[in-house]
Amino acid sequence: MKKFTHEPQLLKKALIIGQAYATARGYGQFPANISEKDKVEALYRLLITDKRITPLADDKLTGPEMRHKLVLWLAKQLPDDHPLLQN
Template sequence: MKKLKHEAELVKEAIRIGGVYMEKRGAGQFEATDSASNKITAIYRLLVLDKLIQPLAKGEESEPNMKHKLALWISRQLPKGHPLLEE
């Protein structure tokens, strides 16, 4: 698993966009007290359920791997030329 250049920022953006997606889909919403770990897990599982990302292999569902998957997902959603996609 090769780390992306702006992976931490991409994960933050994925949490933000994923939260909006979750609300619009009617799957719930995050509270201010929810941890980043819970948000990452919830968004990852929702995206897998909706078949927007491929699930990790059994035994590979760790927080760093889920973060990486979310970073990859959001990097494909951002428009070309976005500052987080620059090398």
């Protein structure tokens, strides 16, 4: 599993971009009181449905693994010289 020094910041950015993606797909905004865990799972499942990311194996379907998948999804979209991708 590839490690990122700025993984928390990448996850935060992935949630923002994922929310915009979900809205563009016709889903509403997340409620204000939804937890980060639920946001991660909802966006993960949406990206799986849209075939934007490959699904995790059932035995690896945990919160940290889903968060890391969202970070990987974002990292592939960012340019190689993006500050958050630097170690």
